[in-house]
Amino acid sequence: xxxxxxxxxxxxxxxxxxxxxxxxxxxxxxxxxxxxxxxxxxxxxxxxxxxxxxxxxxxxxxxxxxxxxxxxxxxxxxxxxxxxxxxxxxxxxxxxxxxxxxxxxxxxxxxxxxxxxxxxxxxxxxxxxxxxxxxxxxxxxxxxxxxxxxxxxxxxxxxxxxxxxxxxxxxxxxxxxxxxxxxxxxxxxxxxxxxxxxxxxxxxxxxxxxxxxxxxxxxxxxxxxxxxxxxxxxxxxxxxxxxxxxxxxxxxxxxxxxxxxxxxxxxxxxxxxxxxxxxxxxxxxxxxxxxxxxxxxxxxxxxxxxxxxxxxxxxxxxxxxxxxxxxxxxxxxxxxxxxxxxxxxxxxxxxxxxxxxxxxxxxxxxxxxxxxxxxxxxxxxxxxxxxxxxxxxxxxxxxxxxxxxxxxxxxxxxxxxxxx
Numbered sequence: 127x128x129x130x131x132x133x134x135x136x137x138x139x140x141x142x143x144x145x146x147x148x149x150x151x152x153x154x155x156x157x158x159x160x161x162x163x164x165x166x167x168x169x170x171x172x173x174x175x176x177x178x179x180x181x182x183x184x185x186x187x188x189x190x191x192x193x194x195x196x197x198x199x200x201x202x203x204x205x206x207x208x209x210x211x212x213x214x215x216x217x218x219x220x221x222x223x224x225x226x227x228x229x230x231x232x233x234x235x236x237x238x239x240x241x242x243x244x245x246x247x248x249x250x251x252x253x254x255x256x257x258x259x260x261x262x263x264x265x266x267x268x269x270x271x272x273x274x275x276x277x278x279x280x281x282x283x284x285x286x287x288x289x290x291x292x293x294x295x296x297x298x299x300x301x302x303x304x305x306x307x308x309x310x311x312x313x314x315x316x317x318x319x320x321x322x323x324x325x326x327x328x329x330x331x332x333x334x335x336x337x338x339x340x341x342x343x344x345x346x347x348x349x350x351x352x353x354x355x356x357x358x359x360x361x362x363x364x365x366x367x368x369x370x371x372x373x374x375x376x377x378x379x380x381x382x383x384x385x386x387x388x389x390x391x392x393x394x395x396x397x398x399x400x401x402x403x404x405x406x407x408x409x410x411x412x413x414x415x416x417x418x419x420x421x422x423x424x425x426x427x428x429x430x431x432x433x434x435x436x437x438x439x440x441x442x443x444x445x446x447x448x449x450x451x452x453x454x455x456x457x458x459x460x461x462x463x464x465x466x467x468x469x470x471x472x473x474x475x476x477x478x479x480x481x482x483x484x485x486x487x488x489x490x491x492x493x494x495x496x497x498x499x500x501x502x503x504x505x506x507x508x509x510x511x512x513x514x515x516x517x518x519x520x521x522x523x524x525x526x527x528x529x530x531x532x533x534x535x536x537x538x539x540x541x542x543x544x545x546x
Contacts, residue, residue, distance in 0.1 A: 190529045194529035196490075197243060197523075203518060207502065207504060208518070214266075219515065225281075225284050230277055230278065230280065239520075240260045267280070289323070290342060297320055298324075299362055302369070306534070342400070353397045353419065357419045360425075379422070394445065394449070413463055456492070460524075468527055475532040493524075
C-alpha cells in the first residue's frame with residue numbers, strides 16, 4: 127500500500143491546493159468452491175485496483191485511491207465467498223435458518239455495495255454489468271401477486287418471507303441509483319411501485335399514540351412504527367420527486383420526515399428507534415437512524431431550497447458525531463455505519479466539511495487494520511450477531527463512498543417525457 131502511494135506520487139507531479147442480522151455465525155476459514163467466473167472477477171478487481179492506485183491520485187488524491195482499492199478488494203472477497211452466479215443471488219448463512227438464498231436485507235446491501243463500486247470515479251463504469259446482473263437477481267424477491275405488489279423479505283424460490291417496508295425502501299433507493307447509472311426506465315417504475323407499497327403502510331388510525339408513520343412490517347405481527355421505516359421512505363420520496371417533479375412524492379416525503387421528527391426525536395437531538403401502540407418509545411440510538419434523517423434533510427434542502435433543512439442536517443451530523451465516539455462507533459453494526467456514511471457524504475457534497483470524511487476514515491482505517499481476515503478477505507467484527515454478507519457489503523460500501531466525488535449526491539436531471 128505504502129509502495130503504491132509512493133509510486134503514484136512519482137507518476138503525478140505535485141499540485142497546488144488540496145491533495146442486523148438474524149443470529150451468530152463463525153468465520154469460515156476455507157471458502158466454498160467458487161464458480162469459474164469468480165477467480166476472473168478477483169483478478170480483474172485486483173488489476174483494476176492496481177491501475178487505480180497508479181492513476182487515481184492524479185485526480186482525486188492518494189487517500190481516495192487507497193479507499194477505492196480497499197473497496198474493490200472487499201467486493202471481490204464478498205463475491206467469492208457468497209455470490210451464486212448462476213442464480214444471481216447470494217447464498218444464505220446458518221444465521222438465516224439454513225436458507226438457500228440470502229434474505230432481502232443482506233441482498234439489498236450487497237446490491238448497494240455493487241452500485242457503490244460502480245460509482246467510483248473513472249473506474250466504476252466497468253461494474254455497470256455487475257449492477258445489471260444483481261438487478262436480475264432482485265427479481266427473485268418480487269411478489270407481483272401481493273396487493274400492492276412489493277419485495278418480500280426472502281427469495282420466493284425459498285418460500286418468501288414477510289414484506290418489510292424498510293426493505294422496500296432500501297431496495298427503492300438502490301433502484302434509483304441504478305436507474306441514474308443505467309438509464310433503464312423499468313428500474314424507475316419498480317422504485318415507484320416500492321414507494322406505493324410504503325405509502326400503503328402508513329398508519330391512518332387517529333386514535334393511536336402519535337398518529338401516522340409507516341409500520342415496519344406489512345401485516346399485524348409487529349405493531350411498531352420506526353425511524354427506519356419512515357426516514358428512508360422520505361429519502362425515496364424526495365428522490366422520486368427530483369426525477370419526476372410530481373408533488374405527490376414530495377408531500378409524502380415531508381409527511382414521513384416530519385412524523386419522525388415529531389414522534390421520535392429526543393431532547394438530545396438524536397432519534398429513538400420506534401414507538402409501539404401503547405405509546406412506549408424504544409429509545410435505543412442506532413447510527414443508521416441518525417443517518418437516514420440526516421440524508422432526508424439534505425435531500426429536502428436540495429428539493430425545496432429551504433435552508434432550514436440544511437441547518438438541521440448539519441446539526442444532526444454534529445450531534446451524531448459527538449455522541450458516537452470511535453469506541454462507541456465500534457459497538458454499532460458495520461452495516462448501520464455504512465448507511466450513516468452514505469448520508470454523511472451526501473451532506474459533505476452539499477456543504478463540505480473536512481471533519482465528515484475524516485470521521486468516517488478513522489473508523490474505516492481501524493476496521494481494515496483490526497477486523498479484516500487476511501486469509502479470506504472478509505471482515506469479522508467480534509462474531510457479532512449478523513451475517514458475514516452484511517458486514518462485507520457494509521465495508522465495501524464504506525470504502526467506495528469515501529472514494530466518490532459529488533456526482534451521485536447531486537440532484538438528477540429531470541426525467542424527460544416518455545415517448546409514446
